[in-house]
Amino acid sequence: xxxxxxxxxxxxxxxxxxxxxxxxxxxxxxxxxxxxxxxxxxxxxxxxxxxxxxxxxxxxxxxxxxxxxxxxxxxxxxxxxxxxxxxxxxxxxxxxxxxxxxxxxxxxxxxxxxxxxxxxxxxxxxxxxxxxxxxxxxxxxxxxxxxxxxxxxxxxxxxxxxxxxxxxxxxxxxxxxxxxxxxxxxxxxxxxxxxxxxxxxxxxxxxxxxxxxxxxxxxxxxxxxxxxxxxxxxxxxxxxxxxxxxxxxxxxxxxxxxxxxxxxxxxxxxxxxxxxxxxxxxxxxxxxxxxxxxxxxxxxxxxxxxxxxxxxxxxxxxxxxxxxxxxxxxxxxxxxxxxxxxxxxxxxxxxxxxxxxxxxxxxxxxxxxxxxxxxxx
Numbered sequence: 001x002x003x004x005x006x007x008x009x010x011x012x013x014x015x016x017x018x019x020x021x022x023x024x025x026x027x028x029x030x031x032x033x034x035x036x037x038x039x040x041x042x043x044x045x046x047x048x049x050x051x052x053x054x055x056x057x058x059x060x061x062x063x064x065x066x067x068x069x070x071x072x073x074x075x076x077x078x079x080x081x082x083x084x085x086x087x088x089x090x091x092x093x094x095x096x097x098x099x100x101x102x103x104x105x106x107x108x109x110x111x112x113x114x115x116x117x118x119x120x121x122x123x124x125x126x127x128x129x130x131x132x133x134x135x136x137x138x139x140x141x142x143x144x145x146x147x148x149x150x151x152x153x154x155x156x157x158x159x160x161x162x163x164x165x166x167x168x169x170x171x172x173x174x175x176x177x178x179x180x181x182x183x184x185x186x187x188x189x190x191x192x193x194x195x196x197x198x199x200x201x202x203x204x205x206x207x208x209x210x211x212x213x214x215x216x217x218x219x220x221x222x223x224x225x226x227x228x229x230x231x232x233x234x235x236x237x238x239x240x241x242x243x244x245x246x247x248x249x250x251x252x253x254x255x256x257x258x259x260x261x262x263x264x265x266x267x268x269x270x271x272x273x274x275x276x277x278x279x280x281x282x283x284x285x286x287x288x289x290x291x292x293x294x295x296x297x298x299x300x301x302x303x304x305x306x307x308x309x310x311x312x313x314x315x316x317x318x319x320x321x322x323x324x325x326x327x328x329x330x331x332x333x334x335x336x337x338x339x340x341x342x343x344x345x346x347x348x349x350x351x352x353x354x355x356x357x358x359x360x361x362x363x364x365x366x367x368x369x370x371x372x373x374x375x376x377x
Contacts, residue, residue, distance in 0.1 A: 044351050083218065085232070089249065089315055098177075140162060166275035189208065219341065250337045277297045278293060278295055308361065
């Protein structure tokens, strides 16, 4: 039933059951992957107390199907119109928007951000004037934590020279977006709409709340078992809280995989590992050496995971009750997007990938992440 990434699998669409319009020449036969997921999804949700699951499947560089399972709210089924808070899957959207602006000549990857923007907490920090978009999009600015409110005094700081070490931080993307907005004198949501959403056909993706959300947002279940609507960002956030449908985001991943709107040079830069972190991701004793990836680290907007069989671009998201992941293999033109609306969603994601993707280092890593979350509770 699994998708063998080393082989050619026909693109099959389940007629009338996807969130995407069926291509005129599409076959109306269910793919084995879709049939397997239809059978397994209800138990995945029930066993993990997760309200809903949405999956998008890409083959040959195009969306093959999307599927949604479970409930948006108690007694109300989730469907193709359901909006999910995708947590940190916001970052690839922002990165691709910026990379498209670089491709058009509007922005430059290696011009210091200080030409148009320096964070208020770093005005007296000489190293801040060396930070570039390439540093920010690959998490190599020198910022040592995810958000400034976790740092001493609630202020941003740099702990090392930009470009020398990677550390994941939402502040990197806030910084990159602030620079893009200052350079173009345009709000982030409008930049994304112009450069990315409109060209890709993403009509249901939002940085800020919108009247159209009414009755559409997937409620999320936290670790304590309670159910509520997810957080949102009233002013917008470059690193978190975008709301979108599974169809919109799967279209986005397909476009990113094809390199739409980018130059070959930018596609190569995006897929470069700038600071290999394989040892941190696969420490001795946690994952057997034969199940570890060959290389793993930050590219531009995506984590690059080289398993030896595949070189994935991937990113995940985690908030109070949201767990999400998206990945694609650009050479083999395959991708998958998974949204879940529960704090136990990491296990659902691991189960979906084990069911559908034949890549042991990938599925071993995602299961290890799920196990780590469980142990931390």
